[in-house]
Amino acid sequence: xxxxxxxxxxxxxxxxxxxxxxxxxxxxxxxxxxxxxxxxxxxxxxxxxxxxxxxxxxxxxxxxxxxxxxxxxxxxxxxxxxxxxxxxxxxxxxxxxxxxxxxxxxxxxxxxxxxxxxxxxxxxxxxxxxxxxxxxxxxxxxxxxxxxxxxxxxxxxxxxxxxxxxxxxxxxxxxxxxxxxxxxxxxxxxxxxxxxxxxxxxxxxxxxxxxxxxxxxxxxxxxxxxxxxxxxxxxxxxxxxxxxxxxxxxxxxxxxxxxxxxxxxxxxxxxxxxxxxxxxxxxxxxxxxxxxxxxxxxxxxxxxxxxxxxxxxxxxxxxxxxxxxxxxxxxxxxxxxxxxxxxxxxxxxxxxxxxxxxxxxxxxxxxxxxxxxxxxxxxxxxxxxxxxxxxxxxxxxxxxxxxxxxxxxxxxxxxxxxxxxxxxxxxxxxxxxxx
Numbered sequence: 243x244x245x246x247x248x249x250x251x252x253x254x255x256x257x258x259x260x261x262x263x264x265x266x267x268x269x270x271x272x273x274x275x276x277x278x279x280x281x282x283x284x285x286x287x288x289x290x291x292x293x294x295x296x297x298x299x300x301x302x303x304x305x306x307x308x309x310x311x312x313x314x315x316x317x318x319x320x321x322x323x324x325x326x327x328x329x330x331x332x333x334x335x336x337x338x339x340x341x342x343x344x345x346x347x348x349x350x351x352x353x354x355x356x357x358x359x360x361x362x363x364x365x366x367x368x369x370x371x372x373x374x375x376x377x378x379x380x381x382x383x384x385x386x387x388x389x390x391x392x393x394x395x396x397x398x399x400x401x402x403x404x405x406x407x408x409x410x411x412x413x414x415x416x417x418x419x420x421x422x423x424x425x426x427x428x429x430x431x432x433x434x435x436x437x438x439x440x441x442x443x444x445x446x447x448x449x450x451x452x453x454x455x456x457x458x459x460x461x462x463x464x465x466x467x468x469x470x471x472x473x474x475x476x477x478x479x480x481x482x483x484x485x486x487x488x489x490x491x492x493x494x495x496x497x498x499x500x501x502x503x504x505x506x507x508x509x510x511x512x513x514x515x516x517x518x519x520x521x522x523x524x525x526x527x528x529x530x531x532x533x534x535x536x537x538x539x540x541x542x543x544x545x546x547x548x549x550x551x552x553x554x555x556x557x558x559x560x561x562x563x564x565x566x567x568x569x570x571x572x573x574x575x576x577x578x579x580x581x582x583x584x585x586x587x588x589x590x591x592x593x594x595x596x597x598x599x600x601x602x603x604x605x606x607x608x609x610x611x612x613x614x615x616x617x618x619x620x621x622x623x624x625x626x627x628x629x630x631x632x633x634x635x636x637x638x639x640x641x642x643x644x645x646x647x648x649x650x651x652x653x654x655x656x657x658x659x660x661x662x663x664x665x666x667x668x669x670x671x672x673x674x675x676x677x
Contacts, residue, residue, distance in 0.1 A: 289368070290387045291308035292330055293338075297363050298668055301393035302324035304342065304361040305666045309395060310589040311577035318342045338368040344583030348394060349672045355601055359432065360394035362671060388526045390671045395643065395664035401651035404618050404663050405520035408594035409512045410443050410636065411496045412528060412599035414616050427598050427616050430477075432639040434571030439477035440624055443596065444538065444636035446619035473635055497538075497598070497632070499528035499610070510551055514558040515591070520648060526612040527597055535634040539627045542636060545591045546626040561591035566640060570622045572642050592623040593644045595663040617661050 251370065308314065309385030321342050326335050343362045348354030351362060366388035398404045414427030424431050430438035497509065507528075529622035552585075563576045564587075573592070590594035599613035600606075606613055621638035642661035650665075 266276045268327070289331075289333065290389060292333055293365060293368060293387060294327035294391065295390045296330075296333075296367065297326045297371045297389060297391035298393075298598045300340075301361055301391040301668060302666060304363065305393035305395070306645075308344070308358065308361055309643065309664075309666065312574045313578040314344050316578070317344070318362060321361065325363065333368075340365055348392070348669055351392065351672055360392060360669070362390060362392045364388070364390035364671075364674075372606050384526045390674045392669045392671045393666060394669060395645075396650055396667045397661070398646055398650050398663040398665055399523060399618055401523055402648055402663075403520050404521050404595060404646050404648040405518065405648045406595060406619065406620075406648075407517065407519070407521065407663075408596045409498050409509075409530075410594075410596050411498050411529065411601075412443060412598045412619065412621075413496070414443070414597055414598040416600045416602065416616055427619075428599070429640050432622070432641050434569060434574065436569035436571070436639070438639055439623070440475050440477040440637045440639055442473065442640050443623075444480050444634065445626070472641050473637070476635070476637060479526065485536060489500045495533045497532070497534065499529040499530045503554045506534055507533045507552070510541035510553060512536035513538055516546045516558075521615065522651075523615055523617055526614045527599060529611050529613060531609050533634060538634055538636070542623075545623060546558045547587070550628055559586070559588045559591070562587040562589055563592070565647060566625045568624070570639055573622065590645065593641065594621055594623065594638075595619070595644050595646045596621050618646075620662060 290390070300321040303324035304317040308317040309316070315604075322340060325340055329335060342363050343353040343359035343360075343364075344350075344355060345351045345353055345362070346358050346359045348360050351360065353362075366386075368387040379551075380609040383634060412429070414429060416427070418426060418428045420426070424433075432438040537551065540549075540553060543550070544553050544558040545561050545564075546566065547555075547564045549555055563573055565572075565576070568576075578590070595618055598616045598619050600616050603612055603614050620641050620643055622641045623636070623638045626638050629635050644663055645665065646663035647665055
């Protein structure tokens, strides 16, 4: 028997509707699952990015404190405080564990070093809820987010562009290029005990002269030549007792040409910290003739909290430690053992990057002259400078490391100042793909 077309069309309408509804339900569930997975993954990525930003800020803050205070305790505190301050959105410090570690070396990063330079901050247990993707098989209720950040110093020497240097010039011995004997360019390193002795970074018109070469004060003696009567606590004369030419030329007192023009106001501002010029180890610097006693003291002494002339405490704060005639080790101890972050001042104002020049080079002449740069060193300033007639000494000791800004060389040359000026940067964590 042959059924009519009407009967054939009306035979299975309910089954067909059921099949379509099932397909729609499965398709809708799949679409919702894929959309939910995308939304939850985006939410997880957003939280990971926020977490990474907070960790990056914490690592840099901790590295800055570690370099300035040499204290892992203060560094940990500052890294933790900075991390908490950078938590945004739904992120809560109570929902995660922050781990702070220190290492002497970057690769390998070995937590627990005795004299660390590098800091790592990490979070591995930040659980975030899955809102929609949990309906998929194998997807749980939460997703764990974690990442890490490492920060530490990057050396700026051996052809690097270095900024934030002090407008002073140290005369060095170009024949002394071996740093393994704890001296370089005729200058000894201070290990923190004061064993290297103070070095006179700016000379004066010694013995009442103002610089004429015969010590009676008429033009040539720059207070920085062999045979000059140095202050009792300065080691310059001993360091150059072999008649190393340590002079810059007539009328020079170890100031270099500044970037704001001539005059005492420029000297005052730049020695207070306003000198922004940059140079490389291979560059030369131009000397600035003249003793400029008053402006030198007014600008330089802001680092010790002493203010005279047109320099302000707001613009040029003192160092956090202003005690004079102390060793570099005592200075660092003050940072480590006091709540210096709560004091009025700025860290490391007494540590400056200073060019070391080859003052005995054939190209060095009289008056304003160009002096080739041997290297860039870091000096801790031990005392404020007194303005007594024409005497105006700036005293300090060569130390291993200080902060500056600039661009490092692609291939730093061997023989550069060990340590020297550095900048703080973020590094890829050698032990993690997540940083």
